[in-house]
Amino acid sequence: MAKKYKSLRGIRDISGAEAAGFNEIISKASELLEKYGYERIFLPVIEYTNLFARSIGEDTDIVSKEMYSFKDKKGRDISLRPEGTAGAVRSLIQADQLSGKIRRKIYYFGPMFRYERPQKGRYRQFYQLGCEVYSFPSPYHDAEIIEIADKLLKLCRVKDYSLGINSLGCAEDRSSYKKAVKKKLEGKVEKLCPDCRRRLKTNTLRVLDCKNSRCREIYQELPGMDDFLCDDCGDYIEKLRQILDSRGVKYSIDSGLVRGLDYYNGPVFEFKVNDSAVIAGGRYNKLVRELGGPDMPACGWGLGMERLVAAANLEPASQKKAALIKVEGGRIETCRRIADNLRNKGISVSEGYEDISTGKKFKITDKNRIVKVVIIGGEEEKNKTVTLRDMETGKQESVPADDVESLARKILAKKILARKTDV
RNA sequence: GUGGAUGUAGCUCAGGGGCAGAGCACCUGGUUGUGGCCCAGGAGGCCGCCGGUUCAAAACCGGUCAUCCACCCCA
Structure with missing residues (x-):
């Protein structure tokens, strides 16, 4: 490999x-x-x-x-x-x-x-x-x-x-403050942590940010920046x-x-x-x-x-989602038309045209936590309908294929909840 | 840059010089127009990498790389 x-x-x-x-x-x-x-x-x-x-x-x-x-x-x-x-x-x-x-x-x-x-x-x-x-x-x-x-x-x-x-x-305030800090600490350099000893030379004001408790104690006595503004x-x-x-x-x-x-x-x-x-x-x-x-x-x-x-405590992204599953007898053209209709209604639609078993298609849908499924097969083609399935309740109903309004409404109808607790 | 812990299956991890393991996930079938639950089966690994010790190393030793944590510093 x-x-x-x-x-x-x-x-x-x-x-x-x-x-x-x-x-x-x-x-x-x-x-x-x-x-x-x-x-x-x-x-x-x-x-x-x-x-x-x-x-x-x-x-x-x-x-x-x-x-x-x-x-x-x-x-x-x-x-x-x-x-x-x-x-x-x-x-x-x-x-x-x-x-x-x-x-x-x-x-x-x-x-x-x-x-x-x-x-x-x-x-x-x-x-x-x-x-x-x-x-x-x-x-x-x-x-x-x-x-x-x-x-x-x-x-x-x-x-x-x-x-x-x-x-x-x-700049002027800072340089006079730096001088004051250096002067005040002159006799106490040995008591400071090694980092502060270095900072004192390279980046004087950073000593004020030290987390070391002994350093902090010493810095208590320092004047504040505000006195030098x-x-x-x-x-x-x-x-x-x-x-x-x-x-x-x-x-x-x-x-x-x-x-x-x-x-x-x-x-x-x-x-x-x-x-x-x-x-x-x-x-x-x-x-x-x-x-x-x-x-x-x-x-x-x-x-x-x-x-x-x-x-952050962000809300989960809005779940205007549906999956479209084509089963035996369904035509790809029909699926595409209906998917696009729903997309125009603001619904995110994933289509599955893989050549795999129907059970597998439903399983993928479930894994993707999509609750509403539109099913199109031979039966639906004949009656010019689609079958809408709710994966959580397991209920299905038949909806006229080109009644986009009502199909979209049904998909968005119930606020989709998180998947049944994974126990 | 400094210190500590840890590297074993996709994930979480157990093991401890002599057969490579579990749970979860994955795949197939039971059920080719219906997911979860169940049953049966399957696949998946140079045990991070390099070297050393040994008849024998995933295990012990050294190094290295990586991950996590803390420090430094920063968002």
């Missing part, structure tokens, strides 16, 4: 209930976002590596150790995108969509790639849905994307999620809080929330379920400029599909 091929490490196939969940979340999210004026864009999954290095930050873990990078046939350094924002900004600048525009709102969905050890809710190829607003900085925009995220989680019936908010301030940044986050309060969005201030991408400044936020971030984002006012575009502030978030599907 030939060798069986396997998918790459951390790269999975998504099918069945999970795939249905993806479908449903995408349709809920895009409907919601479009109501707010966001337009979908489709972006490439590969870009030049330096786009990500420049935007996300050379020293971040994502760029320094988690990028799926390689050389193409001409030796160019390219990477599979680890997130969506860099490509979105690149695309808008390239098409000159930002200069002179007052506002631009976009959303995207697709696979992202990070070369990490796979774990629960974390894969090398994973899917993100994200949205972004490019416009003058107004806390109403920050509030809007947070509100949309909140609504989406509610639409997906996610239970027990929490929203944390923080302000990273502007300039008036503008302080007013901005305050205004955002007021707007969220007035819209009934619940949140808490989380001064340890620092984010792993360098391009953020100002407000940042995370929606968490069981300590795992499901939707996270913030403001990035300097990014467009950094990537060669005009001075265009922006904010946005990204959503982890695998994590959201796992946390």
Whole structure:
């Protein structure tokens, strides 16, 4: 037997209930976002590596150790995108969509790639849905994307999620805060965990996110970021809080929330379920400029599909389904005509023309959890009728073949329940 | 990148140096115009891969790859 091929490490196939969940979340999210004026864009999954290095930050873990990078046939350094924002900004600048525009709102969905050890809710190829607003900085925009995220989680019936908010301030605020943190910790470096000792040098603010209890104790004494915010940044986050309060969005201030991408400044936020971030984002006012575009502030978030599907309580997809079974004496033309008639009525119809026993056809129908079956055979052809069978009750009735209305009504009539308990 | 657990049939797993196993699923027939239940039969495996120890390895040892979990980090 030939060798069986396997998918790459951390790269999975998504099918069945999970795939249905993806479908449903995408349709809920895009409907919601479009109501707010966001337009979908489709972006490439590969870009030049330096786009990500420049935007996300050379020293971040994502760029320094988690990028799926390689050389193409001409030796160019390219990477599979680890997130969506860099490509979105690149695309808008390239098409000159930002200069002179007052506002631009976009959303995207697709696979992202990070070369990490796979774990629960974390894969090398994973899917993100994200949205972004490019416009003058107004806390109403920050509030809007947070509100949309909140609504989406509610639409997906996610239970027990929490929203944390923080302000990273502007570059000046951050650098004075960093200095203060370093100074305060100077004499205590030996007491910190090895990770924090490293972070202190490479990515100072990340120490605040440490889970180590001894580190946390030490950090209790640190001043908060909010003490270092300039008036503008302080007013901005305050205004955002007021707007969220007035819209009934619940949140808490989380001064340890620092984010792993360098391009953020100002407000940042995370929606968490069981300590795992499901939707996270913030403001990035300097990014467009950094990537060669005009001075265009922006904010946005990204959503982890695998994590959201796992946390969501979605209704099973609507079950407007029927199967069509041709038995001895039935004509394929008749079956096709009736199947199409029903499809025009919004019913999903699967036809089975395999040359197998009738029992087998019913068995397949049962396996596919289809409850309503339209049977067409010699008897029906002669009487110009079809037989409609309910697989749950076992009852059958005869319906005129071309009375599409009544046939469709009967198929949709009873809400189809889950299959009799599999005992 | 670090640590732990686990790789045996499609799935869930048992076994433990000497015949490759169970349940579920699958296929055929009983019943070629009727599924589930029942009965009878069947198919399916280099026991993850490579090497070592041994008369003999699925089992013991080493390596490797993969999966899961935790850490790091992140969505």
